[in-house]
Amino acid sequence: MENKQITYGIHATLEALKSEQEIDKIFIQKELKSQPIKDIEHLAKKANIPVSYVPIQKLNRLTKENHQGVVANISPIKFISIETLLETSFQNKENPVFIVLDELTDVRNVGAIIRTAECTGVSGIIIPKQGGAAINAQTIKTSAGAIFNMPVCKVDHIKDALFYLQSYQVETLAATEKTENTVYDIDLKKPLAIIMGSEGKGVSKTILSMANHKAKLPMLGEISSLNVSVACGVFLYEIVRQRL
Structure with missing residues (x-):
């Protein structure tokens, strides 16, 4: 193989x-x-x-x-538990940022997101054990090796991860077109988890209903959506902009 x-x-x-x-x-x-x-x-x-x-x-x-x-x-990397991820993140940063990937299936998108996440100071990535892309050699290559500097947590269910994040006072923000709010309307300076949905369906209905906030990106052209890794990059750099 x-x-x-x-x-x-x-x-x-x-x-x-x-x-x-x-x-x-x-x-x-x-x-x-x-x-x-x-x-x-x-x-x-x-x-x-x-x-x-x-x-x-x-x-x-x-x-x-x-x-x-x-x-x-x-798997070519060692995963950590969500408990360890949150404990260590809050020890190192006052307002950490996490990314939750809700059943993304393209390993290259996952790798690209991890690369941007590492560049923008994200504390960790949370992915499901089932239903999402595997972490493999393609993921590593697309991340340009950033995955080795980025804690990755695998969870049984994304919804349980959201409950756990919220118990730490981490606000959750779902990237979705099903809202009137843009990412520029929301305060992103608090502890935060960005939820990115799958390439075809976006954030699932159940997960969307659990999010504290929902936001979209303004689209000015004929195409109605961005590649998920590009959209995630825009969200992350708006976080950087607000916090600088």
Whole structure:
């Protein structure tokens, strides 16, 4: 599998799971039903790691080695807990900024956002364990290596992360066209989490309803929306402008 770290084989994957390796996804050959396969499924479910059941041809494309019907994507970075992220962020800054990515699917967009986030002093990125883009070699390349300087937190559910952020008095701001407010209308000097939605659907309805604030960017041309990484960059630099 080009440009990705993988482990393959039943026993190697089991050991990776038991040692709590950062696994993004597990691919299992369809119709395999042995006890070790059931053990992998159980441990993956317990750790909330997505499992895809695929034909053997897919696994053969992922690796030419003897995979025994199992291949796992290993994350190239170590994730931190949301508790650790918030505790350390408030120790280092009075008014930290976070970015919450609500099911973005393009790894290059995620990488570009992380690069801009690092340049603008963001304290951390929060992503879902399932439903979003994996952190892989493409993410690292697009971030120009900034990901190694940026704490990244994976959470089971974005809505729970928002509750936790708000318990720390972090205000949440959703980037959405479904509002009359622009980002220039809002005070961005407080502890803040910017919520960026997926490329196709934007911020999900449930998450949108939980946000303290909603804001859009003024669009003066014929095109009705910006690329999500570009939009995020505009939001972040408005934060920088207000705080300078």
